[in-house]
Amino acid sequence: MSVTGLAGMLNIKGLVPELFPPEEVFAGVVTPFKLRIHNTKRWLPSFLIRVECEDVQGDGQGVTIPLLPRAGSVTGNIALTFPQRGHVGIRHISVSSTFPVNFFTRYWRFPVEETFVVFPHLTRCPAFGDGLEAGQAGISPRHARGLDGELERITAYTGSEPLRMIHWKLSARGDGLLVKEFGRQAASPLIIDLDKLSGQSLEERISMAAWLVRRWVQERPVGLVLGNQTIPSTAGRRHGLRLLTELALYGLD
Numbered sequence: 001m002s003v004t005g006l007a008g009m010l011n012i013k014g015l016v017p018e019l020f021p022p023e024e025v026f027a028g029v030v031t032p033f034k035l036r037i038h039n040t041k042r043w044l045p046s047f048l049i050r051v052e053c054e055d056v057q058g059d060g061q062g063v064t065i066p067l068l069p070r071a072g073s074v075t076g077n078i079a080l081t082f083p084q085r086g087h088v089g090i091r092h093i094s095v096s097s098t099f100p101v102n103f104f105t106r107y108w109r110f111p112v113e114e115t116f117v118v119f120p121h122l123t124r125c126p127a128f129g130d131g132l133e134a135g136q137a138g139i140s141p142r143h144a145r146g147l148d149g150e151l152e153r154i155t156a157y158t159g160s161e162p163l164r165m166i167h168w169k170l171s172a173r174g175d176g177l178l179v180k181e182f183g184r185q186a187a188s189p190l191i192i193d194l195d196k197l198s199g200q201s202l203e204e205r206i207s208m209a210a211w212l213v214r215r216w217v218q219e220r221p222v223g224l225v226l227g228n229q230t231i232p233s234t235a236g237r238r239h240g241l242r243l244l245t246e247l248a249l250y251g252l253d
Helices: 002-012 131-135 168-173 204-214 236-251
Strands: 015-020 031-039 046-052 061-070 071-082 086-089 092-097 105-110 114-119 138-158 179-187 190-193 222-226 231-235
Touching: 002 092, 002 105, 015 046, 015 092, 015 105, 031 046, 031 061, 046 071, 086 190, 105 204, 114 236, 138 190, 190 204, 204 222, 204 236, 222 236, 231 236
Parallel strands: 190 222
Antiparallel strands: 015 031, 031 071, 046 061, 046 092, 086 114, 092 105, 138 179, 222 231
8 A cells, every 4th residue: 555655646746737728718618728747757757647627617627648758748638618708717737646556546736827718608690780780791892902802904014013913914915014903892890889789688799799709800890899998990810809808808897
């Protein structure tokens, strides 16, 4: 008993876990987190290591590592589920093992101080907005010169156009260079007013707003109205994360 107890404690000694949340974590959705565990022991490997995150709901909140080499590390994924939006912290990570005789389970508990934001649960919203916005969900062409619209005409090269705009086949037939002119396409902004969405409760409207942000922010400018606060419309992933964060923390003060 003494020998197996000592071997079991040495097996889990010197192990340091790290947990890395992804950029997007949504309430009620099983989400893979990156987990890395280091073995700081210089001479001894570790066997049958079980790593679990405490105070987290859902299945798959732990992972088993058969072999952790000496002075090495192993990286894997651990699936976690969080029921509610807002700031979340995993208070402890436990590292345990039944090695060497599968009779006793020995463990260390590591406190985790970092927190992250869980975004609202996504609820599909059938409307794009209120008023005229509902009829402006597509991409509309503008009569301005650009690089992303449809071909409008062929004109003479002035020297300011990029070389890739030159129409080489037509230019070869004449004495001067000819360039292609395209129209500019732009999507109309989508302004999401939380109070005007169709959900019965605040949580339903927040979930609908989060779905709209996730659906459109990489395709068109999206803005957000939260009570007296207005966030101007912009497109892109980083802006979408900002909007989702604002929705995740709204009303939780």
